Amino acid sequence: MTARETIAAISTPLGEGGIGIVRISGEEAFRIGKKIFVPKKDPTRDYPRSHYLYYGHIYSEQGELIDEVLLTFMRAPRTYTREDTVEINCHSGIFTLRLILKRVLEAGARMARPGEFTRRAFLNGRIDLSQAESILKIIRARSDEAVKIAASNMQGRLSQEIREIRESILNLLARIEAQLDFPEELEEEETALGREIENELGRIKELLENMARGAERGRAMQEGLVSAIVGKPNAGKSSLLNALLREQRAIVHEVPGTTRDLLEGYLNIRGYPLCLIDTAGIHQTDDPVEQAGIARAKGAIADARLLIIVLDGSTAWSTDDEAIASLIQPGQLVVVVINKKDLVQKISMDEVTRRFPGYPVVRTSAINNQGIEQLEEIIEKILDQNLGTIAGETPVMVNLRHARIVQEACEQIGEALQAAVTQPLELATIGLREAWVKLGEITGETASDELLERVFSEFCIGK
Ligand SMILES: Nc1nc2c(ncn2[C@@H]2O[C@H](COP(=O)(O)OP(=O)(O)OP(=O)(O)O)[C@@H](O)[C@H]2O)c(=O)[nH]1
Ligand SMILES: [Mg+2]
Incomplete structure (x- = not known):
């Protein structure tokens, strides 16, 4: 382990709370702890015990009392960072915490940078990169399932799978190379080995x-599935958002064009966390402010995985509804809501089924909370069907970075497989090598400093 500066930070959120924690890590941690802390009882000979x-x-330096605390000295390597660590549990007020920090x-530590404690845990070999990232995912989880997934990856579930694949x-590379070194081998053996290599490549690709x-x-479990509520002005989009969130979140008004900006709310529909975005009503307008709102609405539609299209059942089918139908992109999940079912219905169901073929339709009255449960049920069903449950043994990636790497590695293995079938075996080694290096970026074995910088800068100070 190399000598590093001793770092310190407030590790709990700044604000009023029962307890706040200041954490110190590094070679000087014990010395600093002993300098600023006076134990109530006379310390025994083995003070400080780990x-x-x-x-x-x-x-304070001037001898003024700052706070009453509980303090722990933790000797390396049995600590989060694998360095000597001191944790000070104090009363949590912004000023107390700041004074202690x-x-x-003053006693000799330097302020920690974001994620620096976790970075040290990584550099000191206690965890690998994907485990470090899982810690961040636990902190930011938005559903029970997300916590479970992240916790299992923190324990090294994903890393283990990646290591096995690498x-x-x-092994496969070694076998191919041995083969290339002894070209005099019999042709028959060569085809047998070729088949074996193909099988192994196929197996890796499937994993x-x-x-x-x-x-x-x-990822949806982690971050919430991005879902946009869209429709023409006055259809009841904001009312529907409020009904789903069960709070008066958005302004609702009979004047069309009430919602101008995007408004976000988080909710959990039967275990699925959703990031629900209310948007401005889409229609033709000359008002520049409305136009700006509509442009944002269209952006939100393009980014959404799930579209909740709201139609006003009490008005006739219109060109605005037509325009909205044309914004659906291939691969997007859609549910059609015919709102205001408490009023006389004028909308043509023929048009609805013509323009939204095959999509589930539900009737609601957002202001009376009718049909909301049915809508939730439909959303649950859509997500069950489209987000597929995960095969029992496969570790789950919640991190976009990991998912991209695996996707890329998958393509490289695919190319290797192609090469193994059609071309000289040598070519297959290229794809294999690339996939091996790429996958190492998940655990951090082949990660560049720049990548580490990017990953750890996402953490808060104190973690
Ligand atoms: N009768 C009836 N009125 C509704 C229903 N849902 C919404 N409204 C009314 O319709 C009007 C518009 O509702 P909003 O929720 O603001 O509609 P919106 O789609 O967000 O409208 P914009 O933000 O202007 O695009 C309000 O007066 C609501 O009270 C419903 O289910 N039944
Ligand atoms: Mg609105």
Whole structure:
């Protein structure tokens, strides 16, 4: 382990709370802890004992009392960073926490950068890169399933699978190379080996494909599936958002064009976290502000995985509805809501089925909370069908970076397979090597400094 500066940060959110924690990590941690902390009881000869909770007080340099605290000295390597660590549990007020941190910095620590504690855990070999990223995912999880997935990856589930796949790739490379070194081998053996290589490549490809398949569900569970509520002005989009969120989140008004900007709300529909975006009503207008809102609405539609298209059942089918139907992109999930079912219905169902063929349709009355449960049921069904459940053994990726790497590796293995079938075996080694290097970026074995910088900068200070 190389000597590094001792770092410190406030590790709990800034604000009022029961307890706040200031964390110190590095060679100087114990010295700093002992300098600023006065234990209540006279310390015994073995003070400070590792992983032992001490009660006492922190004083300023001038000897003024700052706070009453519980303090732990933790000797490396049994710590988060694998370095000597001190944690100070104090009363959580912004000023107390800041005063204690200031005191720690005066005593010789330097302020930690975002994610630096976790980065040290990585550099000191306690966790690999994907495990570090899973810690961040746990912190940001938006559903129970997301916590479970991230926790299992934090334990190294994903890393283990990736290591096994990389190992298989290396073995295969070794076998191909041995073959290339002894070209005098009999032709018959060569075809047998060729078939074996093909089979192994096929197996590796399938493992990667399974992982890629589970990734979208994993990410949706982690971040919330991006879903846009769209429709013509006054259809009841904002009312529907409020009904789904069960709070008066958006302004609802009889004047068309009420919603101008995008409005986001998070909700959990039967275990699926959704990031629900209310948008401005789409129609032809000369008003520049409305036009700007409509442009944003169209952007949100383009980015959404799920579209909740709201039609006003009490008005006739219009060119605006027509225009909205044409915004659906291939691969997007769609549910059609005919709102205002409490009023006399004027909308033509023929037009609805003509323009939205095959999409589920549900009637609601957003202001009376009618049909909302049916809508939720339909959304659940759509997500069940399209986000596929994950095969039991396959680890789930929730990280876009990992998913992209696996996708790329999958393509490279595909190319290797192609080469193994049609061309001299040498060509297959190129794809295999590329896939091996690429997959190493998941665990961090082949990650560049720039990549590490990018990953850890996403963490907050103190983690
Ligand atoms: N009768 C009836 N009125 C509704 C229903 N849903 C919404 N409204 C009314 O329709 C009007 C428009 O509702 P909003 O939710 O603001 O509609 P919107 O689609 O967000 O409209 P814009 O933001 O202007 O595009 C309001 O007066 C609502 O009270 C419904 O189910 N039944
Ligand atoms: Mg609105």
